[in-house]
Amino acid sequence: MLVALISLAALAATVYALVRAVRAMDLDKKEARSRYLSAGLFLALQAFVGVYAAVGMVENDILSALVLNAVLSALSLASACAPQMKERLAAYLGPQGRFPHPLVGAIIFVLLGGAFATLALEVPSNHNLLWMYPLCLLLEWGIVTALLGGLFLIFQRRAGVPSVLALLFFVLGLAEHFVITFKSMPIAPGDLSALSTAMAVAGTGYSYILNPFCLYGMAFAALAVYALRLAALIAPRNQGDKRALVVNLLAGVLCIAGVGAHVTMVDYYNQLNIQVYTWRPLESYYRQGFLPSFISGAQTIKPPVPEGYNIGTAKDLMAEYAEEYDAAEGASIERQQASAQFGEKKPAIVTIMNETFADLSIYQNLHAGYEGPQFYKNIPDALQRGILYVSAYGGGTCNTEFEYLTGNSMAFLGSGTYPYTIYDLARTESLPKQFRDLGYKTTAIHPNHGTNWNRENVYKTLGFDQFLTIKDFQDAEKLRGMVTDAATYDAILEMLESDESPQFIFDVTMQNHSGYETGLVPFDKQVDYPIDGMSDPEVNEYLALIEESDRALKDFLAALRKLDREVIVVFFGDHQPFFPDRFNEQWFPGEDEAAHAERLWQTDYIIWANYDVAGRDQESSVDDLSTNYLGSAMMNLVGAPMTAWEKAHVMLRRDLPALNATGFEDKSLRWYLSSAATAPEDYPKGSPVAEAIAARENLAKMQYFMMFRDGKDIYTKVFQSAANETDPNLAPGTTKIK
Incomplete structure (x- = not known):
């Protein structure tokens, strides 16, 4: 109310002074009216603030009110x-x-x-x-x-x-x-x-x-x-x-x-290094300014149309790959047995995307004898495991989950692009939509703010029925102020034990989030791996967190073994922490450029079941792949119904085993940077790399169709995020995504 009083009093004083000043000039009516009008904008702003404040819509800050009204009064008089x-x-x-x-x-x-x-x-x-x-x-x-x-x-x-x-x-x-x-x-x-x-x-x-x-x-x-x-x-x-x-x-x-x-004409992202790529875009806007950040984003969000693309060609390609799958892998006895079992049991599907989970022993054991997360590395009975090639390093969690949930690859969407905050994903397929159509309840979990990466809106679009955020973990166990992995696993176990319905659960953990110099890891959980004889507190804190993740995963899988229902678990890390690049540069000089880059852009995954999946060996067979293929691989292994898009993924991997925003792999398991795909004429026809490039081009066309169709209306819509309501059928405190 003080702001209203200040503004309205200043307005009255300004009008009085203005009238006196104009009268003192002894002007004719026309000229006097012109002088009054010239001050009209500033008087109108004063009146607006006074009235707006009077109805309680302006914060009660006296200094800002005094400054504003002093400026407006002075400009009004000066204009006259x-x-x-x-x-x-x-x-x-x-x-x-x-x-x-x-x-x-x-x-x-x-x-x-x-x-x-x-x-x-x-x-x-x-x-x-x-x-x-x-x-x-x-x-x-x-x-x-x-x-x-x-x-x-x-x-x-x-x-x-x-x-x-x-x-x-x-x-x-x-x-x-x-x-x-x-x-x-x-x-x-x-x-x-x-x-x-x-x-x-x-x-x-x-x-x-x-x-x-x-x-x-x-x-x-x-x-x-x-x-x-x-x-x-x-x-x-x-x-x-x-x-x-x-x-x-x-x-x-x-x-x-x-x-x-x-x-x-000026490339803001590459030439000016103005990039909107932090895990919270607000920081980019604050550091770089609104217009530079907005322009940079606008330059990178337009997805390139693949050469030779049209809707008919994309549909035909997908149909051809699906037919090949049905005649080959889909017709195998193993797949048919798994499919029959899945239809009967409808196992729960639990995906854990573990924050910054990676095995840094790939960096020459960190020159410290580090062997990586021991329980995870020695799980003997997974359906499948291996390296996961991701499109994020040091941050960009949302892009990894985007690739997993939709099967789309960041390889075709440009650097510095975040689909969650840019594109309208309503038309693209997704695992939660697919499982919801199969009669599953779909739940997303992220024990932090639901607004991060626009998840509260995107998860609704992708088909999640409910979303558990930090509000649902107020009393949960925390480590360094972050909700622990174990706390989210306890929430999952409670859902599985209290509801016998088939469920698809996607858990994006928070425990291991950077930075790693907090000093808040309890003494009994600390580790010390001297790198080349020198202790690095940052690295040690990260490794301590990974050990906690490893321990929590061990307890979680042990609990699932005792659970009286069938559960499939997909576990993977979203990206490496931000510091291994220095190890990569120091300890791996002179190696192939693509292989050198890909070491940074990889984590690990497992697909595990607490029951014997029919037709499948549960001997932790190794198959390295990329995040966009992971969902399809899981669906194929466990016998779940598959879409033509997922069947195409399985068949594409014959020539294109993995790809990400950095590069792609051919069937000889050699990696190439993405730039190699722009010059297929440089490679002999029929060579593994030429076939990989051809498969990559086909994937680009199919993905453009899956995401953008005719290329119109592709950007994010404004969602009614405030329209959530409490549903009595959900867990206490959980919000239903409308």
Whole structure:
């Protein structure tokens, strides 16, 4: 209420002072009305804040209210004194002052207006600009200023249209603030395809409260508008001067065109190193600025259309591969036995994507005698196990789960792309949809915020009935402040024991998340592996966590062995931690480039059952594959009904055993970087690599069809995340995804 009082009192005082000032000028009615109108925008902003605060929609911060109203009052009075201001500026900045041409002074104020407009965009959501990279801030200022300057010149040195753009930058910053408040996600390029949906749900369940930074942003927007007005006062249009009209128009068009050429021709991701790739995109936006991050994302989200692609060709390819599967693997006695058993028993399917679980003994035992997670490595009765080639390193968890749940590969989606936050996945197949159609209850678990990677929306789209988040693990056991693997396994066991219905459960653990210099691992759980005789606290903390994961997995599988129902477990790590690259560079010099890279982009997986799967040997047979194939491999092994997409995966692996965002493997088990696929003519026809490239091209066409169909309406929609409701049939505290 104090903000309302300050704003309304300031408005009244400003109006009073404005009326007195205009009357003192002894102007005719027309000129007096013009002076009042020139202050109208700033008075309107004051009135808006006062009324908005009076209804409780502005945080009660006195300092921001005082600053905003001081700025608005001052600008209102200054606007009413425009002729006097023009004379003073002309005397100081015009031809008789410091500059030979008034346009030079105008450019100074346009540059200043661009700076204020940039701050109006950033400040409402980005509260610590000192954390922002200076060059990114400079780049954003340059883009904003060029746009404002271009409009200023195109409209013949008038301030009206560029002022509207400056206000729109503030509105965009305000929208960013509200989107972050509601979704814990920044505005992504894909959201532009869902504006109609956003407008439809904008008034439902949301409170649009302005915080102090929103008020500061409004103050900067007002200063931007006034700076542009001063630019127009210094260098007004020369009436009737056609040459000046043409010059202004051409210069303005060049400014706008320059921005367009810059954002389309400069590769932000690779050339400027502006990348939205952290596990929480907000940090990228805070460090790099809204416009640079948004442009970088926009440049990378458009999936390339495979050469020769059309819907008919993709469907035919999938049908051909499916027919081959039905005639070969699908017709085998082993597969038929497993299928009959699956249809009868409908075993529970439990997938554990274990945070940063990897066997770092592949790095020459870390020069410390490290042998890796011992229980995991010595499970004797898995259906299948091996290396899992992933498309994430050091972070990017969501891309690994995307590949597993949908069977799509990041190999065709570009670097720095995160489908969960960009693409509309409603049309693509997914394991939870598939099992839900088979009569299974589908549950996702992630003991952290459901907004991370937009999961609360994506999981609904992918077919999960319910999603357990950190809210459901408030009293759970924690390690370093993170919910333990064991706590999530206990939740799974409770679901399996309390509900006999067939279930598909997907558990994304949190225990092993970086960083690894917290020092919070209890003494009795600590390990010490001196690397080349030197102890590394970061590595030791990570390895201690992996030992805890190994111990928890041992206890979980032991409990499942005693459980009186059939359960399939798929267990894998999402990516390696961020530090093994230094070991890779130091200890493996001079080796094949692709093999060298792939060592970083691999974890491990097992497919295990607590019962004898008919037709299958449970002797932990080894088969290295990539994450996009893992779901299909599991479905094939356990006898579950398979789609044509999954059957195609099984058959593709004859020529393309594995692929990820970094490279691909041929049937001779040799790895190639992804760039090799762009030059198939470099390899002999019929060679393993040529056949792998051909299979990769076929997979690209089928995947484009599975995800994008005709390439239209491919981006993320705005979901009604606030529409969740409690269902009495679910576990206590669990939210139902509507």
